[in-house]
Amino acid sequence: MVRTEEMLLNVGPQHPSTHGVFRLVVKIDGEIIQEATPVIGYLHRGTEKLAEDLQYTQIIPYTDRMDYLSAMTNNYVICHAVETLMGLEVPEKAEYLRVMAMELGRIASHLVWFGTYLLDIGATSPFLFAFREREAIINLLNELSGARLTFNYMRVGGVKWDAPEGWIDKVREFIPYMRKELEGYHDLVTGNEIFLNRVKGVGTYTKEDALQYSLSGANLRCTGVNYDLRKEEPYSIYDRFDFDVPTEETGDAFARYQVRMAEMEESLKILEQAVEQFPEEGNILGKVPRVIRPPEGEVYVRIESPRGEIGCYIASDGQKEPYRLKFRRPSFYNLQILPKLLKGENMANLVVILGGIDIVLGEVDG
Amino acid sequence: MTTEENNKKPREEDAVDQKKRKSNESEKNEIGAQKEGAGDIKSDKRAKSKKERPNMQDKEGPMKQKRPGKKTDVEEHKEEESPSPKEPLLKKYVALIHEHLGENSLEDAYINRASKELPTLIVQPESYFSIARLLKTHQELQFNYLSELHGTDFKEYMEVYVHLYSFARKEHIALKVKLDREKPIIHSLVPLWEGANWPECEAYDLLGIEFKNHPDLKRIFLGEDWEGYPLRKDYEPYDVEV
DSSP: OOOOOEEEEESEEGGGTOOOEEEEEEEEETEEEEEEEEHHHHHHTOOHHHHSOOOHHHHHHHHHHTTTHHHHHHHHHHHHHHHHHHTOOHHHHHHHHHHHHHHHHHHHHHHHHHHHHHHHHTHHHHHHHHHHHHHHHHHHHHHHOOOSSSOOOOOOEESSSSTTEEEEHHHHHHHHHHHHHHHHHIIIIOOOOHHHHHHHSSSSOHHHHHHHHHHHHHHHHHTTEEEEEEEEHHOTGGSSSSSOOOSSSSHHHHHHHHHHHHHHHHHHHHHHHHHHHHHHOOOOSSSSOOOOOOOSEEEEEEEEETTTTEEEEEEOOOOOSSSEEEEEEEEHHGGGHHHHHHHOOOOGGGGHHHHHHHHOOHHHHH | OOHHHHHHHHGOHHHHHHSSOOHHHHHGGGHHHHIIIIIIHHHHHHHHHHHHHHHHHHHHOOOOOOOOGGEEEEEEEHHSSOOOOOOOHHHHHHHHHHHHGGGGGGEEEEEGGGGGGGEEEEEEGGGHHHHHHHHHHTTTOOOOEEEEEEEEEOOOSEEEEEEETTTTTTTTEEEEEEEEESOOEEESSSSTTTGGGGHHHHHHHOOOOEEEEOTTTOOOSTTTTSSSSSSSOOOSSSSOOO
C-alpha cells in the first residue's frame, strides 16, 4: 500500500486551462481532491463603480469587456434595461440586427468554448477548426460594428451602424457553411471514445443542486430543466422565431457538451429566419433624446447570454448617470458550484469540470 | 500622517478638498460632510435639489415613471390608466405573508411597473429571512430560484435587493430590505440558497453589508487589507483624479 500525504496545490492564476486569471487552491491526497477553494478578483475592474460617473452610452463599451467572448449580449442587456425603464420603442430593423449580432456572437462564444475545452482535454485539432469558423463570424461582426471583439455596437434605442451592403447575404451564406462544419465536429469529436471516457459521468449534479446554486444557461439545461429566457420571457423579437431549447437529463460534462452543440444549431435556425424576415427599409435608431435621462425608478431585466442568465439592474435618480448599476453575471453565479463538484474527484478531472462550466473571467470578476 | 494616508480615509476630508470638488460631486460626499458638522447647509441643499428634480424631469418629456418607494395606490392609478395585471398576485403574496408572519413583517408592497410589472416587497430586517424562507417553501409561492442579490447605498439607508423566480409558477418577485447605513447587518440567505454565497460576499466586499450566519464571508474581489467600501457613495478613491 502506497502512503499518500495531503498536499496544497495552486492552480493558476496563470494557468492556460483556467481561461483567464483564476486561481484554485486545491488540497490533494494522492490524486484525489479533498478540497478546492476558488480565488477570484484578479480581473476586477470595478465596472459598476466606474459606471456611476458615466452616461449610459458611455457605459456600453465597458460591458464589452465583461464577457468578452459574447460582447453583443452584454451590449444588449444594458440597452434593454434603459429602454425598459424609459419605455422606449426600438425600430424593427434595429431589433433584427441586434438578434443577428447576438446569435452570431452566441455561436462564436460556443465555438471558443468547444475549441478550448477539447484543447484542455488533450485534443488539438478541434481547436483549430473551431477558431477557423469563429474567425468567419468575427469578420462578419467586424464588418457590422467595426471591431472584432469589443463591438460597442448597440445603443439605447437601436444600433450604431446599419448592415453594410451585402452583409445579410454573407450571413445567409454562412449558415449552410456552419451547418456543414458542425456536422464535421460531431464526426470528429462527439463519437470519439477517448473524449467520451473523459466527459461521461464526470462533474455530475442534479437538477436540485443546479437550482440551489443559481446555475443558468447550459449548466442548468443539462439537468433537464427546460429554461431559456428567449422562450420564457421573449425579449427583443425572439417570439417571432421558431427554435427549440435543447436539454439533457444526465447533468454531467457530456450533457453540457451536447446542450451547447445543439444550441449552435438552434442559433443557426434563428439566424436563418432572421435573414429571411429582415426588413431592408427602416430606421436603426428609435426616437431617443440626445441626452439619455431615464426617469427616477429602478429596473431589473434578464436575458439569455451564451453562459446563462445575464441581468442588469439600474437604479436611476433621474440623472444622466445611473445612481447604481449592477450586472448579474452568469459566470460569477455558475462558478460557485465548482468546489462541490471537485470534492473527491481525480485531479485529472479538474480541467474537465472547470472547462465544462464555461466561465469567462472578465465576467466573473466584473 | 502622510498625505497618502489622509487620502485613503474617506471620513476625514477637510474643507479645502470640499471646495475643489465639482458641484455635481458635492452631493455624493454629503454624508461625510454631515458627520463633520457642516451638515445644516448641505442638507438644505439636498432638500432643494430633491424638490427641483421632478420639475426638471417634466421638461424632459414623456417620462412617466416615478420613484418606486413612494408610490401609493392612489397616485399609481392617476398616472397609469389600467391597474397592473400583477395586482391580484401581489395581494395574494401580502395576504400570505401577513397570515404567516404577522402584519408588521412587511414595510411596503407595490408593483414596480417600470421593471416589467414586477411585484416588489419591502420587508422589515427582522423578518427578512423568515419571509425569504416562506417565499421559497410555501406551496402557493415556491420561489425556489435566487436570480440575483446585491446591495445599494441609498445614502439614507443601505438596501439589499433580492430577485427570486419560481420555476413551478413562472413568476418573479423582488425582495428588498432597508438597513441602517452605519451598521448594515442582515441574515444571510445561504442556508436557503447556496447561490447567495458569492453575491453576499460581493455586497460585503463593495458595500460593507454584513451577513449573519454566512459560512465564509470574505472580501471576494478586493484584498483583505483594502480600506473602505468602494460602492458606498461617500467612498474616497485612493487617487481622486483617476
